[in-house]
Amino acid sequence: MKQSAIETIGYDRCTGCYGCLNTCPVHGAIEFKLTDEGFYKPFVTNECVHCGYCQEGCPVIKKVNNNQEEDLEVYSCWSKDENIVKISSSGGIFSELAKIYLEDNGIVFGAKWENGEIVHTSISDLKDLKGLQKSKYLQSKIDNSYIKVKEFLKEGKKILFVGTPCEIAALNTIIQHKNLTTVDVVCHGIPSYNIYKKYISEVLKSDYRKIEVNFRNKETGWENYSITYKENERIIQEHLHGQDIWFKGFLADIYLNSPCYNCEFRTIPRFADITLGDFWGVPQELKNINGTSVVTLNSKKGKELFEKIKDKIEYKKTEFEIARRGNPCIYNHKLSKEKREKFFKDFPKKDFITLHKKYFPYPSKASKIINFPRRVLGFIKRRILKIVKGV
Known part of the structure; x- marks a missing residue:
């Protein structure tokens, strides 16, 4: 009995790429649903035979x-x-x-x-x-x-x-x-x-x-x-x-x-x-x-x-x-x-x-006023660097 791809990597590393679904040999063993956070990710159903083959399609496990x-x-x-x-x-x-x-x-x-x-x-x-x-x-x-x-x-x-x-x-x-x-x-x-x-x-x-x-x-x-x-x-x-x-x-x-x-x-x-x-x-x-x-x-x-x-x-x-x-x-x-x-x-x-x-939040008017000189200086600095580097 082997672990599925999602059991191996966990939901924090799962990108929701559907690689596991496209390699699973058993129809209906994996279904994609929205998580509580709002991302489509794989869920293993009772149809799973625990072959572990879905790992072959997971890029987190197998990078090509x-x-x-x-x-x-x-x-x-x-x-x-x-x-x-x-x-x-x-x-x-x-x-x-x-x-x-x-x-x-x-x-x-x-x-x-x-x-x-x-x-x-x-x-x-x-x-x-x-x-x-x-x-x-x-x-x-x-x-x-x-x-x-x-x-x-x-x-x-x-x-x-x-x-x-x-x-x-x-x-x-x-x-x-x-x-x-x-x-x-x-x-x-x-x-x-x-x-x-x-x-x-x-x-x-x-x-x-x-x-x-x-x-x-x-x-x-x-x-x-x-x-x-x-x-x-x-x-x-x-x-x-x-x-x-x-x-x-x-x-x-x-x-x-x-x-x-x-x-x-x-x-x-x-x-x-x-x-x-x-x-x-x-x-x-x-x-x-x-x-x-x-x-x-x-x-x-x-x-x-x-x-x-x-x-x-x-x-x-x-x-x-x-x-x-x-x-x-x-x-x-x-x-x-x-x-x-x-x-x-x-x-x-x-x-x-x-x-x-x-x-x-949007920045407050006060913070915009405070940060204005800093943005101007940053712009001048970037322009000087571009001139010096010839960019």
């Missing part, structure tokens, strides 16, 4: 990464198609990569909205690409997507699979194939569904299943983007991202999934063939004000795919440390869990606004 650090290349990029950049969260590079596969009878896996939550799905037609575009700052329900990848590969299909670093690591433990190319994102961590739903219910006074969210509305700018909530095609709330209190709690690391605070998959080399993200802090000479993507090529397969889109994008090679400066989650970035435990103890007992004021 064949990429080499010496293959790493870093670029600042954006699509030459202004419409693609406009409807994308950053520079539209995912769309350009996806088009290569969709125009060649291939399959693209990615995340889309469904009934107020995020699910992974596959598409084979360009008209369905819109659903996979844009950042979605919630956990995606992978379900049996890795099994579907296997089935498509058996049919001779070429596949592009996009996910978070832990999801790509899970896929790597299950499948290695020349026709499978993987893309991960620079991931800050996944926030709790329960907190998100509480916010929608108490603050927006709505049902999360009826809400359509654009977490990256660039009408106010790429760097100063807004978050827009719609119900029945009508905007019910729109804020600059710094003013949205749910998003503020997410960025303050208050209610992320436990393993996200010290992610085991923010490594160099990365687990995916290509990594995509917003190039925050991008130097002016590498920047498109309408959206700039940071792209790391992590394998020879990733470089081969990048060659196929070069005529469709603007790209400028840069150094890894320049990219890492404004995007620390590219590599080995630890987040503070200082407030998390207390927050989740308070969560069932307090309303969202009270939690916001206690754990992630």
